[in-house]
Amino acid sequence: MDASTQQTTPKSTLTPPKKVTIRDVASLAGVSYGTVSRYLNGNEHVSSAAATSIAKAIQHSRYVPNNAARSLAQRKTQVVALIIQVEADATIAQASVSAVMSSANQTLGDAGFQMVTLIANTDQSTSRIARLVQSDFADGYILFSMSNDDSLTTVFLHANRPVVLSEYDEDSELPFPAVDFANEQGQQAITQYLLDRGHKRLAYICGPGYSPSAINRLRGFQEAVGTAFDPSLLFYADDWEISSGELAVVEFQPYLDSLDGVVCANDSIAIGVINQLGRMGYRVPGDIAVTGFDDSPYAMMSECKLTTVRQDSSRHGKTLAELLLRQLAGEAIGKQLIQLPTELVIRQSA
Amino acid sequence: MDASTQQTTPKSTLTPPKKVTIRDVASLAGVSYGTVSRYLNGNEHVSSAAATSIAKAIQHSRYVPNNAARSLAQRKTQVVALIIQVEADATIAQASVSAVMSSANQTLGDAGFQMVTLIANTDQSTSRIARLVQSDFADGYILFSMSNDDSLTTVFLHANRPVVLSEYDEDSELPFPAVDFANEQGQQAITQYLLDRGHKRLAYICGPGYSPSAINRLRGFQEAVGTAFDPSLLFYADDWEISSGELAVVEFQPYLDSLDGVVCANDSIAIGVINQLGRMGYRVPGDIAVTGFDDSPYAMMSECKLTTVRQDSSRHGKTLAELLLRQLAGEAIGKQLIQLPTELVIRQSA
DNA sequence: CTGTTAGCGCATTCAA
DNA sequence: TTGAATGCGCTAACAG
Numbered sequence: 001m002d003a004s005t006q007q008t009t010p011k012s013t014l015t016p017p018k019k020v021t022i023r024d025v026a027s028l029a030g031v032s033y034g035t036v037s038r039y040l041n042g043n044e045h046v047s048s049a050a051a052t053s054i055a056k057a058i059q060h061s062r063y064v065p066n067n068a069a070r071s072l073a074q075r076k077t078q079v080v081a082l083i084i085q086v087e088a089d090a091t092i093a094q095a096s097v098s099a100v101m102s103s104a105n106q107t108l109g110d111a112g113f114q115m116v117t118l119i120a121n122t123d124q125s126t127s128r129i130a131r132l133v134q135s136d137f138a139d140g141y142i143l144f145s146m147s148n149d150d151s152l153t154t155v156f157l158h159a160n161r162p163v164v165l166s167e168y169d170e171d172s173e174l175p176f177p178a179v180d181f182a183n184e185q186g187q188q189a190i191t192q193y194l195l196d197r198g199h200k201r202l203a204y205i206c207g208p209g210y211s212p213s214a215i216n217r218l219r220g221f222q223e224a225v226g227t228a229f230d231p232s233l234l235f236y237a238d239d240w241e242i243s244s245g246e247l248a249v250v251e252f253q254p255y256l257d258s259l260d261g262v263v264c265a266n267d268s269i270a271i272g273v274i275n276q277l278g279r280m281g282y283r284v285p286g287d288i289a290v291t292g293f294d295d296s297p298y299a300m301m302s303e304c305k306l307t308t309v310r311q312d313s314s315r316h317g318k319t320l321a322e323l324l325l326r327q328l329a330g331e332a333i334g335k336q337l338i339q340l341p342t343e344l345v346i347r348q349s350a
Numbered sequence: 351m352d353a354s355t356q357q358t359t360p361k362s363t364l365t366p367p368k369k370v371t372i373r374d375v376a377s378l379a380g381v382s383y384g385t386v387s388r389y390l391n392g393n394e395h396v397s398s399a400a401a402t403s404i405a406k407a408i409q410h411s412r413y414v415p416n417n418a419a420r421s422l423a424q425r426k427t428q429v430v431a432l433i434i435q436v437e438a439d440a441t442i443a444q445a446s447v448s449a450v451m452s453s454a455n456q457t458l459g460d461a462g463f464q465m466v467t468l469i470a471n472t473d474q475s476t477s478r479i480a481r482l483v484q485s486d487f488a489d490g491y492i493l494f495s496m497s498n499d500d501s502l503t504t505v506f507l508h509a510n511r512p513v514v515l516s517e518y519d520e521d522s523e524l525p526f527p528a529v530d531f532a533n534e535q536g537q538q539a540i541t542q543y544l545l546d547r548g549h550k551r552l553a554y555i556c557g558p559g560y561s562p563s564a565i566n567r568l569r570g571f572q573e574a575v576g577t578a579f580d581p582s583l584l585f586y587a588d589d590w591e592i593s594s595g596e597l598a599v600v601e602f603q604p605y606l607d608s609l610d611g612v613v614c615a616n617d618s619i620a621i622g623v624i625n626q627l628g629r630m631g632y633r634v635p636g637d638i639a640v641t642g643f644d645d646s647p648y649a650m651m652s653e654c655k656l657t658t659v660r661q662d663s664s665r666h667g668k669t670l671a672e673l674l675l676r677q678l679a680g681e682a683i684g685k686q687l688i689q690l691p692t693e694l695v696i697r698q699s700a
Numbered sequence: 701c702t703g704t705t706a707g708c709g710c711a712t713t714c715a716a
Numbered sequence: 717t718t719g720a721a722t723g724c725g726c727t728a729a730c731a732g
Contacts, residue, residue, distance in 0.1 A: 019486075062484075066485055066486060067485040067486055068419075068421035068422040068425075068486070071418035071421075072418040077418070081466075086452070089448055089449055089452045090448070091448075092448035092452060093443055093444065093445045093447070093449075093647070094443065095439075097442075097443070098439055098440070098441075098442035099439055101442060101469060102436070102442060102469060102471065105469045105475065106471075106472070106475075109472075109474055110474070114468070114479075114482060115468075116431075116468060117466065117467045118464070119451060119452060119455045121452065121456075124459055124460070125455065125456075125459050128464060129464075131414060132417065132464060134414035135416055135417040136369075136416060136418070137417050242647075271651065297440070297443070298651065301621065301651050301652065303653045
């Protein structure tokens with residue numbers, strides 16, 4: 001439209017043109033840059049005359065405060081990092097992860113914080129993140145499915161910044177609050193459902209041992225079956241994926257004829273179990289009932305819709321964010337658990 | 351071990367204890383802080399004597415350079431932002447997204463950059479991110495599935511920072527390079543496959559119109575069917591989700607009996623189509639063949655395994671990262687396309 | 701209400 | 717090789 005559109009001088013990407021600073025705005029507005037700073041930060045001691053001329057100057061000069069400088073001066077970044085620890089890439093793709101990302105982002109954004117998510121999946125990325133944390137990269141941290149013995153967790157002990165955990169581990173020494181689902185009760189409830197329907201001999205496929213959720217769910221299963229618990233019908237998966245379910249069924253092969261139910265630590269594993277069971281000639285739920293956990297999109301997608309335990313991941317993310325915000329606001333919150341409910345969802349697989 | 355371990359003064363989370371700075375290290379090491387800075391930045395003009403004493407001092411004091419200060423001084427952040435634009439939360443959960451996140455993170459990390467991912471899904475988050483970009487939040491940006499007419503994209507025009515796009519739009523005016531799959535060829539190939547197998551009357555379900563990939567795939571379909579293209583058998587979905595596939599089939603109801611194939615813009619839509627077709631009494635592929643696109647995990651999960659087009663999302667992420675790194679290294683790269691191959695995967699649905 | 705001043709923690713000249 | 721000085725862009729405390 002106007003001549004200023006000509007700024008399309010594509011030079012080198014390396015030499016950014018002189019950025020407009022707070023002083024430019026000040027001189028343009030005819031005030032000192034201290035006043036501009038006050039205006040920017042909502043300080044009330046700014047005359048409306050100054051305010052309007054500053055506003056005009058800002059608009060005219062396309063001024064935007066520099067992030068690093070602001071962070072340095074006030075020693076806070078207005079950034080919250082969501083750190084997600086993944087073994088397999090597939091983990092990030094879980095619906096629960098994206099729901100948490102999205103809802104936490106929403107809640108934090110409303111409060112004026114920018115959420116950034118970092119992936120910790122290798123030694124290198126982990127140590128890079130550790131260094132970032134120590135260099136005050138963010139004002140607070142949400143640790144998603146972080147194993148407690150991780151080298152990263154110890155960093156937060158010294159970081160002196162608010163932290164919230166997405167999983168609750170009774171045995172953990174970490175002094176941080178957690179928001180977690182009623183994994184134990186959920187797993188117990190669905191197991192009890194199977195027992196009530198007459199299933200007697202149940203196998204359990206546990207999630208990876210480093211996961212508190214996996215442990216808590218196993219606990220729920222054990223409570224439900226009580227003394228009938230048979231260690232030879234317990235399989236520890238290495239991850240939460242479909243292939244682990246398939247593998248588990250192969251392991252259970254000698255016992256398969258005597259089984260009438262397989263309780264799985266999550267939906268993906270359950271899908272794998274159903275698939276493999278099918279290949280080996282067993283029918284679900286006719287021969288063997290199978291249950292999942294999570295009520296992920298997968299639950300509706302298998303040939304046999306999953307009977308599973310639902311958890312509200314959006315609420316998880318929102319609650320995590322809120323808990324962090326409270327700390328960011330100055331509230332001191334130590335190790336404690338906010339427990340979110342789970343709900344039995346009965347479909348076809350059991 | 352020593353008395354300094356007593357720093358466990360848990361006070362308030364708001365008053366971080368005096369951080370150890372470069373000066374502390376300097377005085378501890380008995381040199382000036384300029385020397386410490388040089389040491390830190392790998393400057394060769396540091397005597398080995400100074401170096402060792404500085405190293406010791408750093409270790410002893412647990413010193414970690416402050417991020418904001420460093421960024422301010424050298425005017426770069428060593429951060430790359432992956433900005434993903436999502437309509438629905440489910441979009442983040444796509445395997446392709448997580449694969450890109452992970453592989454780009456890996457590649458950038460190896461090069462010394464920290465990748466952070468930002469979610470742009472609301473007006474508010476979008477404008478917050480826009481402000482960040484203008485405030486030099488990151489050194490470079492990967493724009494994932496960003497619509498071209500978005501208010502955000504214009505921000506990058508003025509940002510003067512390297513940008514890469516995850517989708518190629520011929521008509522776009524954006525001067526940024528893109529890495530994209532051979533969407534057009536892929537869709538054409540799978541359509542041709544249907545035609546070769548004797549399917550004559552094909553419907554097409556297009557992805558959302560704001561997506562260049564959706565447009566490119568549609569184009570591939572049209573090329574394959576040529577003059578046989580029937581606009582009444584074209585459905586524009588609002589998103590990439592299962593429900594859109596179901597909806598499309600309902601829309602096609604009057605024509606269903608005359609159809610013998612439905613080509614879908616992605617796997618999720620195809621799943622929805624298969625589901626809905628089943629409910630309405632049609633058999634896949636017996637009555638109507640259905641094809642997907644992406645070869646996502648879903649492709650293997652439906653009752654009828656999907657015949658689809660595979661794309662390597664890890665490679666996508668890696669290539670995006672590499673392209674950005676080249677720019678970060680000073681290379682000037684304008685609007686251009688790096689095209690990644692796609693591959694026909696034949697299973698059961700067609 | 702506003703201008704001035706002094707840092708925030710670090711990189712980078714310039715001398716020495 | 718190293719110390720000292722200056723500045724990155726902004727906030728905040730202090731006068732006025």
